[in-house]
Amino acid sequence: MHSYHAGEIEDARAFISYLKTRFPRARLHAIGYSLGGNMLLKLLKSYADKSPLFSAVAISTPLDLAACTAHLNKGFSKIYQRHLLKGLKAKLLEKSKQLDLETALGLNEKRIKGIKTIYEFDDIYTAPANGFADAQDYYKKSSSKQFLKEIKTPTLMIHAKDDPFIPSSVLPQEGELSKMIHFELSDNGGHVGFIEGSLLRPEFWLEKRVKRFFQEEG
Numbered sequence: 001m002h003s004y005h006a007g008e009i010e011d012a013r014a015f016i017s018y019l020k021t022r023f024p025r026a027r028l029h030a031i032g033y034s035l036g037g038n039m040l041l042k043l044l045k046s047y048a049d050k051s052p053l054f055s056a057v058a059i060s061t062p063l064d065l066a067a068c069t070a071h072l073n074k075g076f077s078k079i080y081q082r083h084l085l086k087g088l089k090a091k092l093l094e095k096s097k098q099l100d101l102e103t104a105l106g107l108n109e110k111r112i113k114g115i116k117t118i119y120e121f122d123d124i125y126t127a128p129a130n131g132f133a134d135a136q137d138y139y140k141k142s143s144s145k146q147f148l149k150e151i152k153t154p155t156l157m158i159h160a161k162d163d164p165f166i167p168s169s170v171l172p173q174e175g176e177l178s179k180m181i182h183f184e185l186s187d188n189g190g191h192v193g194f195i196e197g198s199l200l201r202p203e204f205w206l207e208k209r210v211k212r213f214f215q216e217e218g
Contacts, residue, residue, distance in 0.1 A: 003129050006035040006065055007142025009043040020052045029214045030056045033192050034165070037061030037157075038144045044155060045147035055154040055217035057210050060163055060192045063145035064170045066136065069119050071167045080164055080191075081118055088121055089113065105129060145170070148177050155181045156213045158206070160189030184209075 004011075012030075019028060030053050032040030037058035044056055062068035072081040092101075092112050101107040105128050115121050123135035132138035159171060177183055186194065189206075197203035 003126070005126050005130050005138065005142065006038045006062070007042055007138070008130070009039055009046060012039065012043055013046075016052055027054045027218060028052055029054055029217070031210060032056070032058045032061070034060050035062065038063065038065070038142070041144035041151065041155070042142070042147055044151045044153045045144075047153065048150070049152045051153040053153055055156070055214060057156045057158065057213060058144075059158045059206065059210075060160070060166065060189075061144065061157065062166055062170070063143060063148075063172065065139035065143045067170050068166055069117075069122070069135075069139065072165060073117050073119065077164050085115065085118060085121060088118075089115055092121075092125060145172060145176065148172055148181060151178045152180055154217050156210070157181060157183045158186075158189075158194070158209065159184070160186050160191075160194065162188055163191050165191045182213075 016028065016030070019026065030040055032038070038061050040056055041058050041061060041063075044051060044053070047053070071077055072084075089112055092107075093109060095101065096107060096109060096112060105125065107125060111124070115124070119135055122138060127133065127135050127138040130138070132141065157172075157177075159166065161168065171185065172183065174183075188194075192206075194204075194206035194209075195202045196205045
């Protein structure tokens with residue numbers, strides 16, 4: 001049994017390899033949002049100095065999965081956890097109708113509906129479904145913060161101080177970044193937000209910043 005998770009890089013690797021074969025002269029760039037950003041940073045580390053990507057951008061990345069999951073279970077962030085968990089449980093219930101999750105993982109409809117936190121979801125489903133011992137093992141092996149120093153692809157990381165998913169303790173210090181990473185931290189932006197201008201005339205700053213970075217990197 002296998003499913004998407006924050007540390008799964010093989011699907012992306014295969015797709016990028018296909019693009020490189022199909023369009024050998026194309027300059028490939030990649031963007032990762034939230035958990036996708038975590039996956040992308042881990043992928044960049046695995047490429048070392050042989051990356052097929054000219055540059056990459058990771059936005060609002062939960063660099064330490066354990067810390068970010070714990071943060072979602074505190075204060076105002078619980079609202080976001082409930083919203084995320086509702087969708088995750090609905091998809092898992094749908095999957096349980098197609099696969100025998102009770103035999104494979106001990107998951108039946110009652111147990112799935114009783115999941116209360118993201119951590120519990122990862123502990124009883126994400127981790128065992130993907131070969132991890134438990135949620136802590138999954139978080140430890142998949143969190144991208146530990147790989148930042150080893151990235152050799154030009155990379156832009158964008159975060160906001162008011163991100164409800166990511167506590168300030170997770171944000172990297174200068175000594176934790178490789179020389180190929182440019183880290184930008186804004187006062188506002190939430191989680192993958194970054195809209196400027198006025199209420200009546202909003203401007204999507206994030207898209208413009210990403211485009212400019214890719215143009216600078218060729």
